[in-house]
Amino acid sequence: MRIVTAEVMRELDRRTIQEVGIPGAVLMENAGRGATAMLLEHFREWDRGPVSVVCGAGNNGGDGFVVARCLRERGVPVQVYSLVPPESIRGDAGLFFRVMQALQIPWCILGEEGAGRDVSAAWQASSCLVDAVFGTGLSRGVEGRTARAIQEITRAGRPVLALDMPSGIHADTGRVMGTAVQATWTATFGVPKRGLYLYPGATYAGTVRCVSIGIPPSFVEETAPAEEILEPEPFFRKLRRQPDTHKGTYGHLLVVSGSAGKTGAAFLCSESALRCGAGLVTLGIPQTLQRVFEGKLTEVMTLGLPGGEAGVLQAEALEKIETFLETADGLVVGPGLGICGETEKLIRGLWQEVRKPMVWDADALTLLARNTDLRGKQRAQIVVTPHPGEMSRLLGWPVSRIQEDRVEAVRTLARDWGVVTVLKGARTLVAHPTGSLYVNVTGNAGMAAGGMGDVLAGMIGALGLQGFSPVDAASFGVWLHGAAGDAVAASRGPLGFLASEVMQAVPAVLRKGMEAPP
Secondary structure, X not given: OEOEOHHHHHHHHHHHHHHHOOOHHHHHHHHHHHHXXXXXXXOOOOOOOOEEEEEOOOHHHHHHHHHHHHHXXXXXXXXXXXXXXXXXXXXXXXXXXXXXXXOOOOEEEOOOOOOOHHHHHHHHOOOXXXXXXXXXXOOOOOOHHHHHHHXXXXXXXXXXXXXXXXXXXXXXXXXXXXXXXXXXXXXXXXXXXXXXXXXXXXXXXXXXXXXXXXXXXXXXXXXXXXXXXXXXXXXXXXXXXXXXXXXXXXXXXXXXXXXOOOHHHHHHHHHHHHHOOOOEEEEEEEHHHHHHXXXXXXXXXXXXXXXXXXXOEOOOHHHHHHHHOOOOOEEEEOOOOOOOHHHHHHHHHHHHHOOOOEEEOOHHHHHHHOOHHHOOOOOOOEEEOOOXXXXXXXXXXXXXXXXXXXXXXXXXXXXXHOOEEEEOOOOOEEEOOOXXXXXXXXXXXXXXOOOHHHHHHHHHHHHOOOOOOHHHHHHHHHXXXXXXXXXXXXXXXXXXXXXXXXXXXXXXXXXXHHHOOO
């Protein structure tokens, strides 16, 4: 499903008005009617009191005037509250305000206090509220009486329908711009806005539905770079197997991982690759740890590599890895690798010499951040999977800046390093160097536990051997990883489950998806 920024949405509106010839007033009418239909579908308790429609000065307020009129047409009592006087309401919004006046729909102007005692009491006695204060145009912090009105909408404790965006949420980043409406439902117009799916905006939006207003689908498809909510169906179709295949058909993955004290990461990464369909998996670990792994792993093979007595890989391992990759198909490097100087020399060689597709995670990213001269010197197609702390080291930005605008961060790293980038966290993001962006909506807070990233790295590595491009392997990997976590949370509880349980749930999620009708 495509999503857009506020700027792209304005351009889509402009093209629809100028190139197709649909007047802006018709788009506003369509938006208001569609939002009304959504409210009527989801809400039935009209006997409590009138619907309170709170309107701002711009087009979002105009949408609210249309909703008020459409509700009145259906016999629902309505009271409109405007944050500005009539002379400040212009354009298409002004047109629908005058229509509302002509129909004698009751309205009043909010005072300087935003929502005084009488208004607050009226809102608490409403059937529900309609938030038509701000749409997608909000670019600075909300303050003054508008902020107080927004706060009172939420404090009223009644169900709220937000029009296009919950007021106070930035349409592009999902940030709270000082204060924001907590919506029960959001009717977003034309194309869903990115900020509805990024935290914290996603927690304020409630149930989101996109209302068609007349924008041609071809215009949406032409927007570039593409931004999408990940949907798994195309990936499942590609994953279906022919009966006359064998393990060699689905690739041989080498996982370079594991150091003393971090053997669990290597185990999770390598076994998750098998759970995700890799034909063969070999774990490359220090020779001193090989017995440990061979006693723990059954289906995963091992490759002993030069390592010091401290149980970390040395630079001399590069030659043996390159020889092995002559017959293998891809590489995952990083989980539990360690960050000593000898290993740092090894990762420099891997980055510059390996030509097979690679996934870089965990300690490999920490070491990469110490070697920024490697940027642009890779020979392979690479997926990197940083969490915000690792992203901070790679970009040289504070974590707070990354979390404030995760989209900017993930796109910057992908573009500057020329790699597919997965920024992990709530609503994991995937970015291609060309700027294409994918937002994942699976997963849950119970997955905030050690080992989850190791499982993800192995899954992406495995998918990259099964006919998926690096960006598709990363995208499907993060969707599948989150879906497996959701399945475990549903069966075992919202927290306390393990990364190994998520890994074990992957085959069942794959089965469900692949059994769906093509």
